């Protein structure tokens with residue numbers, strides 16, 4: 251995301267990660283039937299034992315900052331979210347159907363789900379037992395689920411969504427109210443307030459949304475608008491996202507909007523949603539979109555998706571890189587914010603951090619992208635001045651090493667700025683052409699999936715053929731701020 255600040259035009263810092271993999275609690279994948287044969291009596295043929303899967307999926311994935319998030323034992327492939335919205339005040343009547351594959355034998359497994367009332371729950375079409383335990387929805391389907399099997403969970407629910415607090419910025423996350431509608435801002439853990447999910451960046455899935463709203467309101471979400479159904483007094487907007495997405499990037503917005511389309515580089519469809527009160531006046535900062543996609547395609551590799559666009563949410567204090575359809579607050583309509591969010595389509599959306607501790611892989615890369623944009627539009631000296639300014643600011647900010655900023659500094663300035671400076675230092679060390687090769691390969695290798703800090707460092711060393719231990723040790727793993735390298 252990109253915060254707006256009253257202080258200066260701030261680049262955001264991304265947090266580095268220790269490269270820790272989520273500590274998944276594993277349970278035996280099969281149950282072994284032990285047959286004791288008594289050789290003193292006539293041999294008998296053991297009766298085949300049919301075992302009911304009774305494994306217990308882990309209640310979390312061991313994220314260092316968010317111990318409740320995620321669950322073990324399955325991999326979600328698709329969320330189908332049908333929501334009828336009464337927007338003021340926000341009241342939902344919803345059914346989410348989750349398609350997943352069991353990665354172990356499951357008698358019981360969990361979904362993350364906070365607030366809202368569950369009205370029915372089925373697994374593979376059969377009613378299933380469930381209990382609510384804090385932020386967990388614990389499900390025990392009859393007969394269990396065999397490892398490797400695909401299964402569907404259908405949860406019907408309703409009510410007014412609950413908001414959670416994002417400690418690092420002090421703003422509420424979840425489904426937020428606007429005067430005439432609503433929007434979803436869910437980073438890092440707000441997805442579980444509006445749909446039951448495996449709410450951790452490490453389990454990415456495809457999404458389909460069916461959002462029903464009263465006329466004349468419009469509903470927009472990630473992906474492609476594939477159908478608009480007229481129900482008389484209401485309309486259902488069907489959106490489909492073919493690329494895999496982390497739950498925190500899922501969004502929908504309801505309001506009075508007008509849609510504008512244009513063609514971007516390489517046939518990418520650009521669709522922007524402006525409040526009708528804008529009377530079609532496109533924010534000038536949106537005009538940099540195609541040029542920024544071109545610039546970043548040169549540095550990072552081809553744009554990862556087939557669509558892009560912004561939706562202006564007047565009340566939002568910053569911006570958020572919601573996949574293929576970015577939320578833009580009315581106070582965030584600046585070129586640097588626009589390009590920051592565009593770069594997140596590669597860094598965060600296509601390649602997603604393995605844990606929240608790896609956040610600098612999002613925000614540091616997006617900040618470095620801002621450097622590239624400043625250099626591209628205003629020249630190298632302007633970029634170096636920007637970098638000097640951030641380095642100076644970092645000297646007076648008390649901050650931890652970016653590989654482990656802590657939950658409270660998840661989106662703190664150091665994660666953004668020092669993360670960006672890390673890539674700048676790498677650029678000076680290896681040169682532009684090698685850095686491009688590193689970034690292209692890093693993106694191509696992890697596109698659609700997850701990466702850790704170690705993944706990036708290993709790849710940077712492999713591509714460059716250099717030992718970069720000292721560079722990452724000082725910029726990423728040490729607390730003390732290094733001097734800027736001469737360049």
Ligand SMILES: [Zn+2]
Pocket residue numbers: 251252262571590594612613616
């Ligand atoms: Zn950001």
